[in-house]
Amino acid sequence: MNESLRQLTRRHFFHDCGLGLGRIGLASAMAGGFGNLARAAVSNPLSPRDTHFGPKAKRVIFMFMAGAPSQLELFDDKPKLRELDGKPIPPSVIAGQRYAFIQPNAAVLAPRFPFAKHGRCGAELSDRLPHLTGIVDDIAIVKSMKTDQFNHAPAQLFLNTGHGLPGRPAMGSWLSYGIGSEADDLPSFVVLKSGGNLSGGAAMWSAGFLPGSHAGVPFREAGDPILHVSNPAGFDNQAQRDSLDLIRKLNERELGTVGDPEIQTRIDAYEMAWRMQSAAPELMNFADESPATMELYGAKPGDPKSAYANNCLLARRLIERGSRFVQVYHSGWDHHSQVEAGVTAQAREVDQASAALVKDLKMRGMLEDTLVVWGGEFGRTPMVEASAALGRSMGRDHHPQAFTMWMAGGGIKPGVTLGATDELGFNVVEDPVHIHDLHATMMHLLGLDHTKLTFRYQGRDFRLTDVHGHLVEKILA
């Protein structure tokens, strides 16, 4: 009877046992008039969803540099700034802009590091990214990123959810809603974090108005990686299994008496919880990684100094096991003061592992269908930030008008640099890529039309890209 109940009820497939497992973008399918999308879903509600068209990427790893790295110290060299170092920026350039800390009369600050061309593509990078130079022919650098927000929390939310306030679904949640999960014992949308606290907070991996099971599952830095995934104190696996067996037996009896198919869903959820309990330790145990791999990333399990490297490796292990979207946050890029020392230290923490992830994926043949994105929530000002009250000097303030990100893998054209900023690095002058465009492009690579993946909430069909977003064709392979 149970199977037939499952087949029959909508509740099962609207409220299945979660973690994004087998969920259909039903509202959008309805709006789209029941094409293949819906039919495929109905015939097997637990399978991963069909996409709108053939995907180039099946999964995403997003290395989120929280705090906003300085593009002027890493990617976007500006000789003119060196020339004008210490002089006030022309008022015509800055007029009308709002800044978080600096005043409009701030002076220009020259890029702190030498730049050089690398690889066959000749992409220009500063000397702070020695490992990235090694994979520069595998990535696409976008120097013309733009965002709407000039404070951390709103800008981080904007990059994660397409909106500057909490309450909208994260990219990973949209993906889970749109194409379901391939993992049946691990979460589909996972959040990893290192380097300190995040301004945007939990709203960055919230499912917003989508069903709660599409929310990102944050892995914890201490204790259980997934909350309560370990057996309780004193319980061995046998005791845990005995308990689950009794729960199951009693639940099945209730199902027989009451007939509510939701009970079957509950039984399934408990079984999946059990599978997660055994999958999680296996996932977290890096013993099966070769010394070469560990060295490539600079991963050292348990060492807080290698937290980012460990997370990059963990991200690869997650996508190997079916996770769709792994968000790797690394904080500490907010260099309002002493940008030189700050960028040096941060780059040292992330450069090797970021590059290693791309290399490793490539070696394993996974890069071709894994989309890798690297970048922060905005850029930093060409002007210096200094404040006696705050004890700041030689820093840079937030700059939403122009910044740099890079992408690799899954349908991204390797070895290109897209876009350009003006000679002061102040505004984008060529091929602007707004955050909405980034989202549209990511969705496209995943086989989804960003205008079609919608969810009706409060009387309106919402999208990740709101009413915006253009495909960035020039970086498509």
Next chain:
Amino acid sequence: MPGTAYLTRKTLTLSRPATDAISVPYFLMRVLLSAAFLFPAFFGTLSNCVAQEVSFQRDIRPLLSDRCFKCHGFDDETREADLGLHLFEQATRDLGGYQAIKPGDAAASEVIERLISDDPDEVMPPPKSNKPRFSAAEVALMQRWIAQGAKYEQHWAFEKPVRPEVPAVADSTSAHAIDRFIDNDLASSGLRANGKAAPHTLIRRLSYDLRGLPPTVPETDAFLAAYASDPVKAWENLVDSFLASPAYGERWARDWLDLARYADSNGYEKDRPRSIWPYRDWVVRALNDDMPYDRFTIEQLAGDMLPNATVDQRVATGFHRNTMLNEEGGIDPLEFRYLAMVDRVATTGSVWMGLTTGCAQCHTHKFDPITHTDYYALMALMDNADEPEIEVPVPGLEKRRAEIEKQMQAMEAEALAQIDEARYQEWLAGQKASRTRWIALPPTSAKSNLPLLEIQPDHSVFASGDFTKRDVYEISLDLSAVGDEPVTALRLEALPDPRLPAGGPGAAYYEGRKGDFFLSEVTARVDGRPVSFAGASVSFGKISVGSGEARGSNIYDGDGSTGWSTSSQEGIANELVVQLSEPISKGGQLEITLLFERHFVAALGRFRISATTASSGGAANSSHTPDPFTASDPDLRRGYTRVAPEFESYQIDYDSLKKSLPEFPTSLVMQERPAQNPRTTHRHHRGEYLSPKEKVKAAVPAVFEPIREGDSANRLGLAKWLVSDRNPLVARVAANRAWSAFFGRGIVKTLGDYGYQSAQPSHPELLDWLAMELVEKGWSMKHLHRTIVTSETYQRDSKVDSLQLEKDPDNVLLSRGPRFRLTGEMLRDGALQSAGILSSKAGGPGVFPPQPDSVVELAYGGAGDWKVSKGEDRYRRSLYTFSKRTAPFAAYLTFDGPTGESCLPQRDRSNTPLQALTLLNDPMFHEAAEALARQTGSGQGTDPVEPGGVIEVLFRRVLIRPPTTVEKSEIVEYYEKQRTSLAAGELKTEMIMGDKTLATPELAAWKMVARVLLNLNEAITRG
């Protein structure tokens, strides 16, 4: 009652033919049927395979709204081809020899041509719109509607509800109006209603619904006994006793706080704690007192504007202070105030009007009749308020405070009486000889970039209204007050004022310390000539947020990032004195410019400028004793007792008394702005803060009757309008919300949206009946709740058979009792109650039950923000758990609890493995399981406890019902196996038991059993 009619009488009996008619595979159709209420536009088609009068309301508008209004609807900015299909006049007007819709003549109606066209340039909706094409059945429906005259009707929700007649139903067993409405639809569905649920199920259902808690064993026993003799009477008594329980207000407050987006922290990056729990307690009290819903509404929206508003009524206005506050460094504070207003409009729309106003923030609503201007007019009604924090006198504390204040007065009077006159006069003479003589300069004008500056009788200036992070004050002062002597120095006093945050002197209210200020630069001119400074001194200087020094000379160094601040001395006067490079002789007009520039609001809230002619120029005085030249005699004497050595012991005693004054809790409130400083509201192009356009006049949306004459177009006027009969939605929305709480789904399924895009009501007449019952019975929510739970419909068994599942999987028709998963809060409260450890302490600041450190570590402030409460507070009701927006209590969030970031009309009810992990492994639930096991008496006496009896106790506490024999034997088997392992040391008793003093294998094994029970679907579900 159109919605119901088509579903019940037609759809449910025609599944096969209908599917064929619109060429959807049969299996898919079965699934779709269940979603009929989700997507009425689609399902409108099904009903019309059988000929009948086409209804615009039911059949046509959903189609038009879904597929046409986006380009041919209310928004004339985006209207295509100048054609609107939302109004009869527009749709039927002459388009040059033809009409889009020609009433009575479908063939001559252009719209039909377009719907069936094969030409991609002609067909509607156009392919690029991503809207589905009209099916053959839908086109036929349109044709028939046009043929029948293309009658337009007002959307049902915008018509005033009238109390419908209660239908007479032949085979209804009940005289209860609700049952008559429900049974009326059920009768034609082919489904039979379930009988009454078992009494232990009933008491558990009612207890969770009305109190959010399971019943206790004695309550259950008493009810079962009473029920056996007179079920009706027993039920009514039970309902009354639960409605009267203080737990009732706590349970229903949770639902209301979801709407109010209540939280105990500010949200956004810093997410610092805030004190607004007095508002939460107000809600609990109001609900327990059954405050009529109209008054409940008015006090929350505009309590401060009621005549002689009480503190309670002001606290109630915390409803709209639950918006978030961004304290991130460098934000534009007015942008986030604007965003808070956007939230207030959205929340007011959802809660009282059932309307999604959000679309109209950026442009005229495409689906509902709310224009872009309507939206800002609605905002304007609420926009004219300041947002202070007030002290909330607590009765016990108030008395204690008064006692101490009385003691202080007596002590002071005694000291004043003991003054030795000669010594006092000597001191006074000394003061006059040593202190600089300052003359307050009367300001002749005071202007700023934005804050309102008002000149006070004491020549000080008071600032109020809106502040920015770069404020500039320009003060003109009359130097003639000084006389003929040349002015050698100027003094600026930063003065406290009770109207300012933390008593001032600054206006800072976020990020920096409350009441802080930061004076960056001061410039002065006399009769147009610049005045230069040659030194400065301050009575006190300290900067908050940052490491800089607060020297007086910072204010004329030309660097805006240095300045003067008196952080940590909030509520206390301080002064800055600047020496003039050259004395000003015979000056006329002194112009002073003050610049306040920080990464947060940091202007002065009250200050005074004085001048001296003393040849030495004078210096800032840091003694805090009154000015010997200007202060009154009593003030001077008081000042003397504060410093004179012979009063040392008095000073110590007085200060320690003062320190012991208990502080009142504070709460965030709304306060209508004074008449001299009204805020203007603008329409914002595309909803953007930086694009204000023309001013708008405060009003309710034009689709409704306006605010009654005699009421003002302000917050109070809005509040009164919302609960008047001019708002056709308020009672329906409130009644539907209550219905949904009891039945797991609303009569209108979308609890926050009753507009054109919303789902059709399943029982429209019942909804109106409930709405009118609410209004006509004095807006009593308790009456409404009593009415619902005394119906047979509510008391039905929730078992489901295959026919019910097939025909009505969502139980829309309520042939069976409702079943749904409990909320995370109820699960925790229920576990604690079953375990006998739930605290009944009500109210007060939020508490911190245990959860893993890693939960709060994810938030900006880190784990230090969550210090687990000790003692009773560990076991308080979940309503009192501190609600931190960026790191909500993990167990509640896992069960779809709110974050408090925006109004939540409806919680999701997911069913996930993470929930299983929480219930299985969270130490909090283990603690409850252990306490529950102890309730059985096992392990604590010398007598062996009979397992069957223990299981009985556990069942009655958790599931309320007794166990069956089979269940008992299965559990005993598990128990014996675990007990044996524990006794043999294979499982470690002392590890399983939290309380090591009671670590027997028996008790540990019972704890394991208790945990299993808490994890059962039956325990998690209110069936």
